[in-house]
Amino acid sequence: MSAASLFQARGLVKRFGGLLATDHVDLAVEKGEIHALIGPNGAGKSTLVNLISGLLPLDGGSLSLDGVELTGLAPHQRVRAGLSRCFQVTSVFGHDTVLDNLLLAAQAHAGSSFRFLSRRSAEKELMDTALALAETVDLAGALHRIAGTLPHGAQRKLDVALALAARPRLLLLDEPMAGMGPEDSLQMVALIEKLRAQTAILLIEHDMDAVFQLADRVSVLDYGRVLASGDVDYIKGHPEVQAVYLGTDTET
Numbered sequence: 001m002s003a004a005s006l007f008q009a010r011g012l013v014k015r016f017g018g019l020l021a022t023d024h025v026d027l028a029v030e031k032g033e034i035h036a037l038i039g040p041n042g043a044g045k046s047t048l049v050n051l052i053s054g055l056l057p058l059d060g061g062s063l064s065l066d067g068v069e070l071t072g073l074a075p076h077q078r079v080r081a082g083l084s085r086c087f088q089v090t091s092v093f094g095h096d097t098v099l100d101n102l103l104l105a106a107q108a109h110a111g112s113s114f115r116f117l118s119r120r121s122a123e124k125e126l127m128d129t130a131l132a133l134a135e136t137v138d139l140a141g142a143l144h145r146i147a148g149t150l151p152h153g154a155q156r157k158l159d160v161a162l163a164l165a166a167r168p169r170l171l172l173l174d175e176p177m178a179g180m181g182p183e184d185s186l187q188m189v190a191l192i193e194k195l196r197a198q199t200a201i202l203l204i205e206h207d208m209d210a211v212f213q214l215a216d217r218v219s220v221l222d223y224g225r226v227l228a229s230g231d232v233d234y235i236k237g238h239p240e241v242q243a244v245y246l247g248t249d250t251e252t
């Protein structure tokens with residue numbers, strides 16, 4: 001962790017009764033970095049992501065993004081500060097079209113400059129934003145489809161687009177490949193690789209091929225603490241990581 005890290009988590013603690021689910025975790029994500037978080041089932045990955053996004057209150061420690069203290073902020077305030085997340089369960093509005101989903105998300109994050117635009121200019125700007133998001137996630141050909149009728153892979157891409165509407169500086173992706181077949185997984189890997197240019201990413205994922213392909217750095221959680229953190233070669237060669245995770249079944 002350097003003083004200039006984009007995102008810093010220091011000494012995070014979460015207890016559930018007697019269980020220490022997050023055990024003094026330090027984690028840093030640098031600008032432009034894809035940082036993967038891996039670990040066996042029950043290691044504390046979801047708990048950590050919920051602490052970072054503000055869905056769970058901390059029992060100890062602090063968080064900052066780009067020098068702004070996030071500790072104690074509500075989830076929507078963290079989004080405004082530049083931290084956006086995708087969920088394991090998709091947050092798409094299933095009965096609306098892809099375009100309406102994107103327009104709603106664009107509007108939600110439009111910001112105060114919109115107050116000074118005419119209605120027509122504001123609508124054009126929202127439409128431009130929505131179309132650009134669709135282009136980014138390769139859904140420009142599905143704008144008028146009802147979101148809930150899209151195949152699973154396309155819904156996950158739409159979910160990513162909704163998170164991108166907030167223009168995050170750090171994007172949390174919680175198992176983006178979950179439930180996907182090989183073709184959709186390849187497309188999601190290509191999308192995440194492309195997003196590297198616009199936001200840093202904290203990626204929680206069980207698909208080790210995807211993790212090793214994408215990650216600049218990998219942190220391994222075990223029993224709520226960081227067992228190891230380093231580049232892919234370091235993690236692949238780490239004896240304890242081999243023992244607790246890579247050498248065993250990595251499927252959920």
Ligand SMILES: Nc1ncnc2c1ncn2[C@@H]1O[C@H](COP(=O)(O)OP(=O)(O)OP(=O)(O)O)[C@@H](O)[C@H]1O
Nearest residue numbers: 016019021039040041042043044045046047048252
């Ligand atoms: N709300 C809760 N109340 C009590 N215990 C919890 C709660 N949430 C999680 N735990 C426990 O905390 C530990 C960490 O769980 P967590 O879901 O964060 O792990 P995980 O690494 O995300 O697992 P998975 O890969 O299965 O999603 C587990 O022992 C789990 O049973």
